[in-house]
Amino acid sequence: MHDTSTGERLMDVEPVSGSWESKLNGVASGSAVFQLGGTVDVVPYRALFNVSDWSRTIVTCWNGRPVADGVIKKTDWDMDTDQITVSYDSYRTMLSRRTTFGSDGYTGHQANNYFMFTDQSGRSLANNLVWVAQQGPRAGYDLRISYGTRSESGPFDRDYRDYNGVVVEEAMQELTDSEGGPDVELRPVLSGRDVLSWELRAGNPRLSHGRVDFHLGDQHALTGIKRSRDAGRLASQVYVLGPGQERKKLWAEASRSASMGLDVIESMTDQDRQKALQQRANSLLATYRTGVEQWSMSLIASASPGLSSVYLGTVLRVFFPSGRLVSGWREFRVIGMSGSVSTDSVALTVEVV
Numbered sequence: 001m002h003d004t005s006t007g008e009r010l011m012d013v014e015p016v017s018g019s020w021e022s023k024l025n026g027v028a029s030g031s032a033v034f035q036l037g038g039t040v041d042v043v044p045y046r047a048l049f050n051v052s053d054w055s056r057t058i059v060t061c062w063n064g065r066p067v068a069d070g071v072i073k074k075t076d077w078d079m080d081t082d083q084i085t086v087s088y089d090s091y092r093t094m095l096s097r098r099t100t101f102g103s104d105g106y107t108g109h110q111a112n113n114y115f116m117f118t119d120q121s122g123r124s125l126a127n128n129l130v131w132v133a134q135q136g137p138r139a140g141y142d143l144r145i146s147y148g149t150r151s152e153s154g155p156f157d158r159d160y161r162d163y164n165g166v167v168v169e170e171a172m173q174e175l176t177d178s179e180g181g182p183d184v185e186l187r188p189v190l191s192g193r194d195v196l197s198w199e200l201r202a203g204n205p206r207l208s209h210g211r212v213d214f215h216l217g218d219q220h221a222l223t224g225i226k227r228s229r230d231a232g233r234l235a236s237q238v239y240v241l242g243p244g245q246e247r248k249k250l251w252a253e254a255s256r257s258a259s260m261g262l263d264v265i266e267s268m269t270d271q272d273r274q275k276a277l278q279q280r281a282n283s284l285l286a287t288y289r290t291g292v293e294q295w296s297m298s299l300i301a302s303a304s305p306g307l308s309s310v311y312l313g314t315v316l317r318v319f320f321p322s323g324r325l326v327s328g329w330r331e332f333r334v335i336g337m338s339g340s341v342s343t344d345s346v347a348l349t350v351e352v353v
Contacts, residue, residue: 001048004057004071004091007144007196011044013058015341016083020060020068021090023336023349024183024207024312025176027169028090030070032058032341037082049075049084058088059188059196060341062307066188067337069196091198092186094143096169098133100160105137108163115166121154122182125175126202132160133168145186147200154204155180157273164270174268178276179283183207183335185312201313206333209313212305217321221303223345224296225318227326231291235264238288240281243269252277254285264288295332299346301339307346310334315353 001010018032036045048056049072060068070088077084099106100115107113115132117125127147134143156175160166175181183203190196201207214220236258242250250272268280301307310316316332336349 002057002059002196004055005144009194009196010056011048013045013048018341019338020070020341021336021338022068022312024185025335026173027092027096028068028070028336028338029088030060030068030338031085031087033083033085035081035083045084049077049086051075057091057196058086059190062301065308066190066196067307069188069198090186091144091188092169095130095133095172096167098136098141098168100129100132100166100168100171101137101162102132103135103137106162108161113162115160117156117158119153120156120158121152121204122156122175122178122180123148123202123204124150124152124154125156125158126172126182126184127200129168129172129175130200144197145200146197148202155275156279157275159271159273161270161272166270174271174280177280177283179279179286180205181279181283183313187312203313207313208315208333209311210309211315211317212309213317213319214305215319217319221300221306222297222316222318223300224298226296228294228296229291230294233264233288234291235262235285235288237261237263238281238284239263239265240277240284241265241267241269242274242277243272250274250277252281254278254281256285256289293352295350295352297332297348297350299337299348301344301346310337310346310348312337316348316350 001013015032016035020030021028054071056072058070059066069091071091071093072086072088074087075084127150130145130147134141182205185201186198187201189199214222237255240252244250312334314334319329320326331353332350333353334348335351337346339346
């Protein structure tokens, strides 16, 4: 358990049950149940959990490596069982409560009411969004996040205008979902003195972290492998409608040849850059050009190779024996993982490479 503002380690805690999650490109969540009384000294636990703010962050570790984190937002105490349940969201949730207004606050009524970028890389733009998230009108806006360069050239233009009320997390999601948008991870890091901080890892555009091979014909650590194909959002024509009224509304489109015309329309009213609208249209068409193929699988954490070899961004190279619907080598990239404190199985969220 750590202090959210300072990163200081407060105490090691052992839940009786709970779940954890980590993922690229979004806010993860989890919960944990702690037993008070009995062999547990209730006094330090009371100091840890008897709070009603975001001052406590819980970190889940595997062999000393942080695999998930969460800012505690809710606690529920049951007097009959003398248990306390905490619910938390990963530190990235801080970005959902920060705007792009900057240190002068809201200036939508003035001419210089924007946070604007031209010809930036997606990685550089992600770093800039984390930077502006820490530029508040008063004290208390610092975040314990390290990040890279804010001036790398690339294909992205963005205008974040105060009168559009841009939230940093929403801007980060839009950037990630755009054509060529970067993967973004906030990775928890413990210093040698057990002080907690986070490293912003932004891809250009994809993040990677090594490769691990699994041969399903041998004894292996992957279980519960399933595949799903969903053509519900198949599209041959995509329209993205931007800001403006009636005939002055900005728009972009992307299309492909197909035997069946299927349209998708999306709004993006907070961006008045044509390039941004077109990148979004291209991204949607690329995503829905074919049916979405989703795979799920679980990893035995203590196996070899197991969780010690797998990170967000790791490519799993999996061999399927002949005689199955899928055979031969297939590659998957890990974009999320989740688990329980009471099991040795980690559910992996993957995408086909």
